Amino acid sequence: MARIVILTGAGISAESGIRTFRAADGLWEDHRVEDVATPEGFARDPELVLRFYNERRAAAAAAEPNAAHRALAALEADGRHEVLVVTQNVDDLHERAGSRALIHMHGTLTGALCAACGARWPAPAVMRVTDPCPACAARAARPDIVWFGEMPYRMEEIWAALRAADLFVSIGTSGNVYPAAGFVADARHAGVETLELNLEPSMGTRFFDAARHGPATQVVPDWVAAMLA
Numbered sequence: 080m081a082r083i084v085i086l087t088g089a090g091i092s093a094e095s096g097i098r099t100f101r102a103a104d105g106l107w108e109d110h111r112v113e114d115v116a117t118p119e120g121f122a123r124d125p126e127l128v129l130r131f132y133n134e135r136r137a138a139a140a141a142a143e144p145n146a147a148h149r150a151l152a153a154l155e156a157d158g159r160h161e162v163l164v165v166t167q168n169v170d171d172l173h174e175r176a177g178s179r180a181l182i183h184m185h186g187t188l189t190g191a192l193c194a195a196c197g198a199r200w201p202a203p204a205v206m207r208v209t210d211p212c213p214a215c216a217a218r219a220a221r222p223d224i225v226w227f228g229e230m231p232y233r234m235e236e237i238w239a240a241l242r243a244a245d246l247f248v249s250i251g252t253s254g255n256v257y258p259a260a261g262f263v264a265d266a267r268h269a270g271v272e273t274l275e276l277n278l279e280p281s282m283g284t285r286f287f288d289a290a291r292h293g294p295a296t297q298v299v300p301d302w303v304a305a306m307l308a
């Protein structure tokens with residue numbers, strides 16, 4: 080029984096048709112990140128930000144989990160190893176594939192959050208600036224997503240799991256955004272074995288004990304098969 084902490088990023092959902100963040104033009108779906116993924120951007124133009132995430136939510140709902148998401152769910156369901164998936168992705172493809180021990184450290188498109196009182200509720204398919212908060216009635220509904228300048232969710236729990244792990248696996252993430260980009264160093268510091276599975280070497284590839292490069296739908300099922308052999 081190995082304790083395995085798995086970090087996933089946009090690369091695991093790429094073959095489900097969801098675009099990754101760091102395209103060559105530096106834009107995210109034709110928008111500047113400052114406009115759509117910061118509290119300041121939301122304060123300036125909430126309508127634009129809600130519309131942007133309504134589009135992302137529709138795209139995620141139309142996408143299907145792929146063989147990589149399914150392989151991670153199968154690894155957990157097998158029960159031979161204790162598996163925790165920590166995802167930076169705001170889509171729900173891991174849970175739809177069957178992953179149960181799952182932390183959405185950057186939040187999720189399926190959640191709404193009141194910017195006035197902090198209440199949370201399930202996001203409707205289309206969020207509007209006029210939606211009242213079910214708790215305080217303020218018209219300040221935002222997606223329950225962690226933006227730049229905000230603290231990712233459940234960090235203490237993630238760091239504790241990392242320190243207690245036997246193996247840390249990073250899948251489909253460029254290693255550009257902290258604190259997730261620092262997990263490999265945190266794991267190494269705690270004496271945890273580290274493995275990268277990515278299309279190409281990431282920013283931090285040299286920090287990993289081992290790496291396998293290729294599309295997630297190939298390298299992830301191959302690795303899971305080896306773990307269950």
Ligand code: OAD
Nearest residue numbers: 088089090093099100101167251252253256277278294295
């Ligand atoms: P990035 O877009 O930065 O990186 C995606 C990584 O996936 C790259 O290293 C690609 O080489 C790799 N990749 C692409 N296609 C792949 C495939 N088919 N199989 C395997 N790997 C593939 O996305 P993230 O690292 O997830 O934060 O970005 C981290 C955070 O930055 C996001 O969570 C988001 C963003 O700003 C917030 O929104 C707060």
